Amino acid sequence: MRALVVAGQFAGPGISPWLLDDLVLALAQAGHEVDVIVFDSKHARPKGPAAIQYANVRICSVGPTVIRPGRIGKLLAHSAAGFGLHTRGYRFSHGRDYDVCMYTSIATFSWGFPTRLRIRGRAKTLLFILWDFFPIHQIEIGRIRARAWHMPLRHLERASMKRADIVAVMSDANERFLRSYHPGLKAQIAIVPPWASGPNVFASGTRRDRFTAVFGGQLAHGRGIETLLLAAKELQGESNDIEILVLGDGTEKEKLIATSRDLGLNNLVFQPSLPRSEYRALINSVHVGIAITVPNVTPPTFPSKIVEYCASALPVVVCVEESSDAGQLIEQWGAGIAVPAGDSVALARALLVLYAEYKAGSLPARSDAALALFSSELSVSRAVSRLEAAVELAINTPGRS
Structure with missing residues (x-):
């Protein structure tokens, strides 16, 4: 052809x-x-x-x-x-x-x-x-x-x-x-x-000692990152050791950093975007990937970052609009948890569930499911x-x- x-x-x-x-x-x-x-x-x-x-x-x-x-x-x-x-x-x-x-x-x-x-x-x-x-x-x-x-x-x-x-x-x-x-x-x-x-699972990759969830993407208007900041605020009052890494650049980055500062967040870190090879190395070192959209959107989305997470055997929290079926796919494969877009409390709870699985030693089952989903469909x-x-x-x- x-x-x-x-x-x-x-x-x-x-x-x-x-x-x-x-x-x-x-x-x-x-x-x-x-x-x-x-x-x-x-x-x-x-x-x-x-x-x-x-x-x-x-x-x-x-x-x-x-x-x-x-x-x-x-x-x-x-x-x-x-x-x-x-x-x-x-x-x-x-x-x-x-x-x-x-x-x-x-x-x-x-x-x-x-x-x-x-x-x-x-x-x-x-x-x-x-x-x-x-x-x-x-x-x-x-x-x-x-x-x-x-x-x-x-x-x-x-x-x-x-x-x-x-x-x-x-x-x-x-x-x-x-x-x-x-x-x-x-x-x-x-x-x-x-x-x-892919797949992009590094043989030498080791996960961080501290449970870390990553969001990687554009920090622009209409991306739903505000929901993640509010979820971090919810988690900050809990007895956990969860860190959230926000990786990327964009027109809203300085505003989001200011909001994080106003919320007094000490469990969320901003880092600049990375070349693809370095990005893949980084997500091989964390425990969970986060995909977020905004609520009240009619056309269904399928955030492409889900694919990169699954290619690196990373369980996913999918925070998407009601019209999307991306979260259903993740849950059907056992590769993560889906919550409604805009619901910071549900997002925080999903991260707590995966943190509990990490502490119990059962999170690798979701990693295997994410990689299987990637190989079969993505x-x-x-x-x-x-x-x-x-x-x-x-x-x-x-x-x-």
Whole structure:
């Protein structure tokens, strides 16, 4: 299979690998030929062939070479990325007939480029990987404040995914929401949970002496970190020796640090984000991973950090919105505990349960379950097999145009 991956985010100098990096490498290792067009609007990169190359993989950057600050700078970066897709990116794909072109949410920011390739016959199949229901999720968590933008942006997103032959969603709950939010969608639906390379259990890894729970992720608005701070406050009055490590950076970090200080927390520590290899080493040294979202959100989420935790045999506390089925998956496998988003008391109690299991010596059973869940459902090799099957089915479906 010859695949083209149109990626807004991909590894580069000083940029850690991500889900699409794992997918591209796994596709190449499975014998597929993969081209990657990177239209990164957040990091300045040299145009043309990327400095990082892999066997059976060609990578070309078409995004901005300079990132300017402010809203105007952001608009210019997005515009440069879109222009680069339809100029340098289109030339890069010239003479290459692809079995599949893959692109990810937010579809609007692909600027119609995958659709152009499909219409021109350069891609037999379009596969849209939907991780983020735009714009409703951004509106409900407050990242887009003007609700009047909802319908125009919703129609734009629908138009950007309209020609997709396959839409890959993260879970059954995601499929149900997709069909209600975009009724009449004709694409084939594939269930493909987030993935990671791995497993990443270090042979030399030893857990810390003090029971430590980690949250690793962006410290930005609408991420639910405030719930974790309040849970830490609940735990501080208990007779336990639990430490919470908040690992990451973002626009809300200083505000969260100030809140932690105001709450008088001495059981919660902030650390900056780490390169992926160092992050994986760190989570091999702790006991529990925490995934948090915000309450009162309609579209179901599946935090990708769950995958990294399970890949490192880390039991998980999943604090997610009612619409999500990610917590159900964790509990079905015995890999952790699910609690409602926004419920700091329930989050604190879940951590106390796992702390008690740690003291009793029974927590390793959850570690084994987390690793089993990863190997069965969340590994990148599993994602590749699911995507291969979806593409084969789409190509062989009669009556495709």
